[in-house]
Amino acid sequence: MNRVIWTCWFQGQDSAPFVVRKCLESWVNRNPDWDVRVLDASSIRKYINLEDHIDLSEQEVTAASLSDIVRILLLNEYGGVWADATSYCNRPLDDWLPGYMPRDFFAFSDPGKYLLLASWFLARGPSDQLVGKWAARTLAYWSGRRRADNYFWFHRLFSELVESDPEVAAVRRDTPRFKADGPHSLQRAAGPHGLGAQVDWSAPVFKLCHRADASTWADGTPVGRLLRSQPAPVRTATHRQLQAARPTAFAGLKTKTENLGDHIQILAADLLLARADISLAQRIDRDDEIASAPGLAESSGKTGIMLNGWYKTNPAEWPPSPRLSPIYLGFHVRPFQSPSLIGPQAVEHYRAHEPIGCRDEYTCGLLSSLGVDCFVSNCLSLSLPRRFPDPVRQTEVFAVSRDERLLDLLPPELGEVRFVSHYSGSSDFDGNLRRAAELLATYRDRARLIVTSLLHCALPALAMGIPVVVFHPFQDGFLGPSDRERFSSLERLVRVYHASEVGQVDWAGQVVDVTGWKLGNLDAFFEKLGIWDLPPPRPLGPIASTEILPPPG
Numbered sequence: 001m002n003r004v005i006w007t008c009w010f011q012g013q014d015s016a017p018f019v020v021r022k023c024l025e026s027w028v029n030r031n032p033d034w035d036v037r038v039l040d041a042s043s044i045r046k047y048i049n050l051e052d053h054i055d056l057s058e059q060e061v062t063a064a065s066l067s068d069i070v071r072i073l074l075l076n077e078y079g080g081v082w083a084d085a086t087s088y089c090n091r092p093l094d095d096w097l098p099g100y101m102p103r104d105f106f107a108f109s110d111p112g113k114y115l116l117l118a119s120w121f122l123a124r125g126p127s128d129q130l131v132g133k134w135a136a137r138t139l140a141y142w143s144g145r146r147r148a149d150n151y152f153w154f155h156r157l158f159s160e161l162v163e164s165d166p167e168v169a170a171v172r173r174d175t176p177r178f179k180a181d182g183p184h185s186l187q188r189a190a191g192p193h194g195l196g197a198q199v200d201w202s203a204p205v206f207k208l209c210h211r212a213d214a215s216t217w218a219d220g221t222p223v224g225r226l227l228r229s230q231p232a233p234v235r236t237a238t239h240r241q242l243q244a245a246r247p248t249a250f251a252g253l254k255t256k257t258e259n260l261g262d263h264i265q266i267l268a269a270d271l272l273l274a275r276a277d278i279s280l281a282q283r284i285d286r287d288d289e290i291a292s293a294p295g296l297a298e299s300s301g302k303t304g305i306m307l308n309g310w311y312k313t314n315p316a317e318w319p320p321s322p323r324l325s326p327i328y329l330g331f332h333v334r335p336f337q338s339p340s341l342i343g344p345q346a347v348e349h350y351r352a353h354e355p356i357g358c359r360d361e362y363t364c365g366l367l368s369s370l371g372v373d374c375f376v377s378n379c380l381s382l383s384l385p386r387r388f389p390d391p392v393r394q395t396e397v398f399a400v401s402r403d404e405r406l407l408d409l410l411p412p413e414l415g416e417v418r419f420v421s422h423y424s425g426s427s428d429f430d431g432n433l434r435r436a437a438e439l440l441a442t443y444r445d446r447a448r449l450i451v452t453s454l455l456h457c458a459l460p461a462l463a464m465g466i467p468v469v470v471f472h473p474f475q476d477g478f479l480g481p482s483d484r485e486r487f488s489s490l491e492r493l494v495r496v497y498h499a500s501e502v503g504q505v506d507w508a509g510q511v512v513d514v515t516g517w518k519l520g521n522l523d524a525f526f527e528k529l530g531i532w533d534l535p536p537p538r539p540l541g542p543i544a545s546t547e548i549l550p551p552p553g
Contacts, residue, residue: 001104001126002515004080005031005093008039008070010543018495019086019208022227026089030400032094035519039070040084041539045275046526048073050540053139060147060544068119068154069138076135077386078515081262082206084120087183088226091204097123100178103171104128107114108205115155116162116172118180118236120207126513129389130171132159133463135418136388137476147544162250183207189222229414243532247325248301252256253309254283254429257433260422261456262286262309263429263436265330268380268460271304272329276534279302283322283429307331308359310486315340319349327528329521330358332486333366342370350374357524361492362485375524376488381456382514382519387444398443400428400452403474409502410451422454423521440464449509462493463518467509470496493517 004225005027009016013024028036034470038227044050054061054069061069071082081093088170100106104125111118124131137157161168182203189199199222210224217488252270255262273280282295286309296303302323307332311318318340328350333341350372367374368477387394399406400420410417420439424432440460450461451469461468468523470490473483487496494510 001101001123002077002079002513002519004035004037004515005035005056006037006071006074006078006080006082007085007087008037008067008235009524010041010066010084012040012042013038016085019223019227023086023088023208025326030089030092031094032084034081035097041541041543042537044137045537045541046522048077049271049275052070054142054542056541059142059145060548061523062148062544062546062549064549065148065153065542065545066543069142071119071122072131072135072138072154072491075122075131076388078519079124079126079128079513080515082122083205086208087120088206089188089204090206090226094203096204100176101125103129103130103174105171105175106178109177109484111184113287115152117155117158118183118207119154119158121205123185126515127387128171130161130168132386132389133165133168134158136390137161137271139388142307142548147548149550150191151550181208186222186226210445213372217244220406243323244531245302246533247304249281250304251324252280252305253286253307254284254290255286255309256427256429258424258432258434259427260424260436260439261454263433264381264440264456264460265309265379267436267440268383269308271391272380272383272522273306276526276529277537278534279419286311288317292316292385293323296321296323310334310359311341312337318343323531326353327525327531328353329525329528330359331356331377332359332363335366342366347372356523357528360486361488377521377524379456379459380461380519380521382463382517384460387464387466387489390445395448397449397451398447400450400457401471401474403453403498405469405474406451406453409471409499411507414449414507417451422457439516449507451509455490458490458494462512462514465511468494469505469510470494472496472498474499475527518527 007024007027009020013021016024024038024462050070050073074083083089091279093293104127107119109117123493131335134157137160138154138280138339141153157414162172182200184207185198185200186206187204187208189461206226215287225345238371252273252493253266277286284290284305285292302325304325304327307320307326307328311333312334315338318338335342347370349536354373356367356372356374358367358374359377359379361376362527364374365374384540397414397417398420399410399417400422402421406421407417424435425434443466444459444464449465449467449469450457452458452461453471453473458468472487490496494511497505
């Protein structure tokens with residue numbers, strides 16, 4: 001399970017009322033080995049592409065409804081735990097939560113009349129499919145809808161899933177019940193009619209309310225004693241001091257290759273830049289324009305660029321132009337084909353922009369041996385969004401390779417198989433970029449299984465949560481050095497078969513939890529943005545008034 005605790009206060013932690021700040025502190029203090037991430041209206045877009053699904057300028061979404069949408073999308077993408085900002089951690093998660101997650105899902109049950117679960121605390125492990133179905137139903141509910149039609153719309157969607165989906169019903173049946181009475185007992189005791197009520201102090205979590213009268217958490221009250229029992233957390237963080245300078249423009253990469261895997265990597269970088277509201281003014285050829293940088297001569301400042309992918313040709317075009325301000329993530333080199341990639345000038349350039357995020361173990365080891373501070377970021381295509389389950393449409397098997405001999409390895413029980421090549425036969429960049437985007441959408445929407453010998457089919461499939469069977473590229477005899485180097489990080493995630501090992505393949509495919517890689521890449525990306533001195537991110541909004549939400553009932 002991804003050991004991350006998600007919570008959110010839209011106005012920002014520093015603006016939160018006392019009870020919220022103490023609740024947030026409780027999660028940090030009692031779970032020191034977990035990664036607690038407190039989001040706000042500005043930081044949410046780092047992790048989810050909410051605006052791909054919800055238009056807050058047209059749809060009237062309250063803070064409560066927006067929080068429901070955010071939590072289910074976060075858990076679908078990254079897993080871990082969601083805890084409302086007004087939930088207080090009374091016991092460490094490791095002390096109790098694992099025993100309640102035999103099916104990799106947990107929520108407190110029966111919080112009120114007609115409600116099957118409480119949504120203020122949710123947990124999802126890597127094998128869970130329930131959350132993805134709930135997320136898909138959530139987005140379907142808001143598609144074309146102006147405002148919610150029921151106060152408990154989010155809970156109602158879960159109830160509909162239980163009634164209509166036998167797999168979801170089985171998860172609920174197999175998950176040990178932990179009724180929400182204990183977590184609610186402190187809030188009820190603090191209410192106007194709660195004097196003398198029993199508080200279940202053994203509850204692992206307490207649900208509180210920031211709107212309650214401040215007298216309910218005054219000194220000497222049950223809530224007050226609890227909130228003042230934990231000291232404020234002391235966190236020290238060390239960050240690399242970056243020399244920041246805002247670029248006057250931003251460029252993306254382009255390439256003349258026919259390999260759509262190159263374009264998939266470019267698309268992944270474009271999507272990351274879009275999360276930071278960065279618009280591209282031009283594109284620079286990956287192999288033939290990095291040093292000469294045509295079109296930048298008239299620029300009054302530097303141009304920001306993300307350098308990812310495979311750099312292997314044209315030694316005259318490396319290291320990059322000093323007019324570029326680069327960020328390195330998902331970087332791979334082939335010095336055999338381009339020795340200038342590890343020449344003295346190149347090494348000096350890397351050291352000026354370290355740490356360098358490398359696509360694979362080989363590149364990281366090579367640069368490290370040259371004294372460059374670097375780390376394995378894997379390919380940026382591993383940061384593509386996880387898909388939502390759709391068993392009606394996701395039924396096809398794809399065999400993806402440059403070599404149709406892959407089809408000879410497939411067993412007949414897979415049924416009909418569609419062969420796809422990632423080699424377009426064209427050097428038209430715009431056309432290839434469009435083809436790459438269409439292929440990714442096809443895999444996302446229709447694939448039940450992907451069998452592939454292509455690195456940049458396997459990695460996007462893993463990111464999207466598609467089952468994969470991966471073979472090494474076909475070679476006459478042993479693998480060549482290039483393939484061993486390129487696949488060096490993929491083999492840390494999945495088993496990669498040689499054609500001679502076909503009898504050992506599990507044809508159901510492998511689904512791997514890559515959430516740790518995703519979060520690591522996002523953290524590295526946004527930390528590296530510090531060198532560009534960007535303006536503060538725009539917050540989500542507008543958020544509708546709570547008055548438009550129908551009352552409970």
